């Protein structure tokens with residue numbers, strides 16, 4: 001699970017921001033060392049996969065043909081969960097800064113509880129709790145469970161991002177007759193997004209990796225497809241080598257994608 | 270301009286405001302008439318900002334009543350956003366929107382609050398930017414502008430709402446001396462157009478030229494008030510005298 005290492009402080013001080021992620025570091029252009037490291041690991045991983053598949057097609061090529069369905073599911077779970085988590089996070093963040101005691105209380109309680117329980121335990125809990133109330137497909141339950149967990153972390157990022165905008169901006173907007181939600185939408189959030197994006201990117205990568213946990217919940221993601229193959233062929237070492245390499249390639253690609261997005265928004269100016 | 274026979278625009282009665290133990294406003298009563306130019310002076314921490322900010326409810330008062338153009342703003346039934354549309358405010362720290370161009374800074378509230386079309390808003394904005402002398406910066410982002418230029422954007426932005434009252438909270442205090450003049454010139458021009466103005470400032474020249482009335486505040490209370498020529502030459506209270514000696 002992604003640790004929030006004092007996002008608030010990291011986000012509030014414009015620079016230098018200490019943004020240590022537990023995923024592969026987002027290859028930001030100004031860090032040339034990391035940029036090279038990204039290239040080496042990416043090219044290395046691809047070369048390795050290719051070499052294995054060609055030199056020992058049985059089992060490596062077979063494994064490679066068996067897991068794409070799982071990659072798709074991993075993507076689906078990750079993307080759906082992140083969209084949902086962003087929405088939950090936005091409202092949690094707004095709740096956490098709200099002057100309304102009830103809203104604030106609910107949001108704070110949610111964040112405290114979620115952050116105090118291991119992700120795997122939460123996944124089981126939400127999955128089976130949902131199973132009792134409504135009969136959702138395994139995948140939907142898994143997505144909701146991931147989103148609920150990550151929403152709390154997103155909420156803290158949104159809160160810190162919003163708080164990083166000087167109060168004068170809100171006052172100026174309000175003094176022009178805007179309601180607080182108009183001010184939020186047109187003045188505060190567009191500015192906060194630049195501060196919010198790098199930590200959100202890190203969460204995105206973390207969520208992609210943590211999505212492997214849903215393989216325990218009867219969801220046929222990348223890891224589960226690997227397990228299925230290994231269980232039939234008894235090629236445990238080979239299968240997990242391949243699965244690990246594919247995860248590495250995907251997370252590296254995702255972190256690259258995020259760094260391109262950040263540059264577009266000017267988050268690293 | 271004679272304003273003492275005009276209707277009352279801002280009526281404050283027995284205003285008290287606390288920050289914890291600190292009494293930032295101490296039983297302030299004040300009438301401001303339509304079209305009147307009021308200048309607030311007083312040492313730092315005397316409550317000038319708090320007084321101005323309580324008029325558009327950026328601060329909530331603890332006691333007393335504030336009636337703006339007939340609307341009692343302390344009444345929970347009053348829609349404060351509607352009242353704020355009629356009150357422009359200019360801050361010491363400009364508070365222009367850094368993610369919007371100069372033109373969009375002036376457009377934003379017109380479109381969002383006044384529901385004007387973008388085209389209609391832009392026309393009004395350009396007119397106002399012309400008036401404050403920065404029409405050539407319309408497409409720039411604020412970080413490319415000097416402090417004086419940013420403050421003039423902020424003035425245009427407030428004026429675009431066509432407010433009946435303009436509040437200025439030390440609009441030139443954060444500016445380098447060479448930029449103070451360009452902002453004061455805009456304010457003087459505005460004053461001549463007859464809008465109601467309340468200005469907290471240490472610019473005594475501006476007060477002399479523009480103020481119908483000068484209010485001296487200390488420790489959250491109004492100590493003395495009068496026409497600038499009287500108050501500056503013959504202050505009746507020792508505290509006023511002491512303050513003026515320091516500043517003039």
Ligand SMILES: Nc1ncnc2c1ncn2[C@@H]1O[C@H](COP(=O)(O)OP(=O)(O)O)[C@@H](O)[C@H]1O
Nearest residue numbers: 288291293311312313314315316317318319320
């Ligand atoms: N948000 C606040 N919290 C606590 N104290 C405040 C706050 N705003 C102002 N004050 C205090 O209220 C008093 C009046 O402040 P202010 O109205 O800003 O004075 P002025 O504008 O004349 O310098 C000061 O003592 C100031 O420290």
Ligand SMILES: [Mg+2]
Nearest residue numbers: 317318438439
């Ligand atoms: Mg002040």
